[in-house]
Amino acid sequence: MKVDVDLDAVGLNCPLPLLKLKQKINSMPVGQVIRVLTSDRGSVRDFSAFVKQAGHTMLESSEGTDTFLFIIRKEV
Numbered sequence: 001m002k003v004d005v006d007l008d009a010v011g012l013n014c015p016l017p018l019l020k021l022k023q024k025i026n027s028m029p030v031g032q033v034i035r036v037l038t039s040d041r042g043s044v045r046d047f048s049a050f051v052k053q054a055g056h057t058m059l060e061s062s063e064g065t066d067t068f069l070f071i072i073r074k075e076v
Contacts, residue, residue, distance in 0.1 A: 001059065001071065004032040010067060014042040018050060021072075025056070028074050033059065036070045043068050 007024050009017035017038040025034055036047070044061070047070050051058045060071040 002033060003035045003071065004028065005034040007034060007036045009036060009038045009040070009043070011039060014040050014046065016040075017043045018046045021047065021050070025054075025072070025074050030074055030076065033071060033073045036072070038068045038070070039066055041068070043070070047072070 005024060005028060007020060009020050012020065017036070017040050021034070021036055028034065044063070048058065048061070050056075051072055055076045057073045057075055058070065059073055060069070062069045
């Protein structure tokens with residue numbers, strides 16, 4: 001899968017990972033894909049809600065030992 005933008009939010013606590021994602025995705029053209037890596041468990045809930053509310057597509061979401069990976073396509 002082609003990823004256009006990487007965002008490393010490891011070590012940031014809620015709400016910073018979500019705020020960083022919003023800032024980055026707002027600067028991206030429609031259709032681009034962002035990969036986000038976080039260590040905040042709250043990101044799972046926050047990112048899922050944001051993607052649905054904003055109209056983007058969650059292409060992948062996975063959980064590692066200490067990290068969470070999200071791949072999101074900007075739709076609007």
